Amino acid sequence: MVIEKSFVLVLVASLTGLLLSIIIERLMISRPIFARPWAAWAVHGGLWLLSYSLVTLALGRPWFSVAIVSAFMLMLVLVNNAKVKSLNEPFIFQDYEYFTDAIRHPRLYIPFLGWWKFLGAATGFILAVSIGLWGESVPEQRFTLSGQLGGILILSVLGISFLLAGNYKSLPVSFNPQQDVAALGLLASFWCYGREEKILLNIASPFYFSVPERRTRDLPHLVAIQSESFFDPRSLFSGIRPDVLSEFDRLKKDSLFHGKLKVPAWGANTVRTEFAFLSGIAEDRLGVHRFNPYRAIAAGWNTPSLATFLKSLGYRTICVHPYSASFYRRDRVYPCLGFDEFFDIRIFDNTMRSGPYIGDTAVADKVEAILHNATGPLFIFVITMENHGPLHLEQAAHSDIESLYIEPPPTGCDDLTIYLRHLRNADEMIARLRQTLMKCRQPASLCWFGDHVPIMSTVYNIFGKPGGDVEYICWSNQSKAEFHNFNLSANTLAINWLRELGLISSSKSLFSEKLFESPWPVDAQSPRPTGPKGQSQTCTPTDSVNGAAGDRAGIAY
Numbered sequence: 001m002v003i004e005k006s007f008v009l010v011l012v013a014s015l016t017g018l019l020l021s022i023i024i025e026r027l028m029i030s031r032p033i034f035a036r037p038w039a040a041w042a043v044h045g046g047l048w049l050l051s052y053s054l055v056t057l058a059l060g061r062p063w064f065s066v067a068i069v070s071a072f073m074l075m076l077v078l079v080n081n082a083k084v085k086s087l088n089e090p091f092i093f094q095d096y097e098y099f100t101d102a103i104r105h106p107r108l109y110i111p112f113l114g115w116w117k118f119l120g121a122a123t124g125f126i127l128a129v130s131i132g133l134w135g136e137s138v139p140e141q142r143f144t145l146s147g148q149l150g151g152i153l154i155l156s157v158l159g160i161s162f163l164l165a166g167n168y169k170s171l172p173v174s175f176n177p178q179q180d181v182a183a184l185g186l187l188a189s190f191w192c193y194g195r196e197e198k199i200l201l202n203i204a205s206p207f208y209f210s211v212p213e214r215r216t217r218d219l220p221h222l223v224a225i226q227s228e229s230f231f232d233p234r235s236l237f238s239g240i241r242p243d244v245l246s247e248f249d250r251l252k253k254d255s256l257f258h259g260k261l262k263v264p265a266w267g268a269n270t271v272r273t274e275f276a277f278l279s280g281i282a283e284d285r286l287g288v289h290r291f292n293p294y295r296a297i298a299a300g301w302n303t304p305s306l307a308t309f310l311k312s313l314g315y316r317t318i319c320v321h322p323y324s325a326s327f328y329r330r331d332r333v334y335p336c337l338g339f340d341e342f343f344d345i346r347i348f349d350n351t352m353r354s355g356p357y358i359g360d361t362a363v364a365d366k367v368e369a370i371l372h373n374a375t376g377p378l379f380i381f382v383i384t385m386e387n388h389g390p391l392h393l394e395q396a397a398h399s400d401i402e403s404l405y406i407e408p409p410p411t412g413c414d415d416l417t418i419y420l421r422h423l424r425n426a427d428e429m430i431a432r433l434r435q436t437l438m439k440c441r442q443p444a445s446l447c448w449f450g451d452h453v454p455i456m457s458t459v460y461n462i463f464g465k466p467g468g469d470v471e472y473i474c475w476s477n478q479s480k481a482e483f484h485n486f487n488l489s490a491n492t493l494a495i496n497w498l499r500e501l502g503l504i505s506s507s508k509s510l511f512s513e514k515l516f517e518s519p520w521p522v523d524a525q526s527p528r529p530t531g532p533k534g535q536s537q538t539c540t541p542t543d544s545v546n547g548a549a550g551d552r553a554g555i556a557y
Contacts, residue, residue: 046162
């Protein structure tokens, strides 16, 4: 058999592209080390060769295929660098949904990459496709073993062999993305995190072990507000007016308890904090699912939650989120977490916006309307949107400087000014909710906390980067202020809140150190738990839309 030129060309192009992939990886922030395990290099080579082989098989143009696969890897590196800059975390396998989300919600994602970089990458891709399709011809002996097909088969066998060898030598992962990407490289870390995601969770929530204390007749209304990017920025710059958070300070003085909240997210990834609060499960028990636990629930993992526990007491459970219910698959996940209704952006209109998103005061109006129509105890969980970035897409006004600062901030602090403008509205929301709950004829309690600090890279370069902790407050319209100040983790907040209100019985002190360390037993081999009072945790969301208008419009489960 005479070896055709196209056979050799495929092999030469593949080696060139493989070397180019290593060079592209060196553009990452931070750079992976060269001295990585041989299995990591095997996975890297296997993934690249298989990707190249498939593209070449489809297009028949080996050099163009090198360009396509290399361009895709370069895009991953650019996205990684943008994520590290904004979120202090490298790009990981679990972030693959960013690409589809960027198409559905471009304002939330593309500005952090940069519109010019995005347009440049898109233009470059179009040019590469145009040049490749017309600049390189397809060989005549494309599908012969002595020609291009033979070379593709050899590369495919090599790629599969490399992957099997790398997979056989199970690479250790810490689920610290910075550490794992640096130690294994970009492609091998993708492979390992993707493999770990196939392992189904079987973890019992602390709400499974919780025992109710009180009866339906004296149950308080419960309102939990996860306030977008809420934290106290006054420590960043002394020139910020103290009264920007005057209502927050007032509520803190009258609170059951308050303090700093350690959250499993920095700058974004709201669902990590959201899930920690609702499930009571610490991130270190979730393995790779800590990065997006909602995907595990959508795939079939069922776990008791704050909402399912409260439903067992007789509560009606409602979520209010002024954005699309399908974002982060919440429309599928929230029935599994025990929510009866989901009021999303469809119950709001454009007149209720404050900036690009629905304003916090408009959300407070909806909460007030829901409480006004209550016929029994309610648990209302609110996920606000007003202070969601990108902040740099909005404009700071001169009047903002006068109303938000006692002295002008340094140049480059427009993001902080815009953030403070929305933060003041969050403070007004606190006042509105306090007034609403004070008017309730029955006991009522408010739990307010932030999901993560905001993304303000330029501001942090000037004043220093915050540690990532946010603020929380638990308040009751029946409480006599004792001014407790305790630092908590997000996964312990709800348990402590219910315990202080007397909804969970326990012989332990409220602020037991062991309680913070999540003492509930975990048996990875135990059967999947049932819900409170033996209820099955099988989840079958209906995705039906409640036909009533106005405040009662929403997804009913």
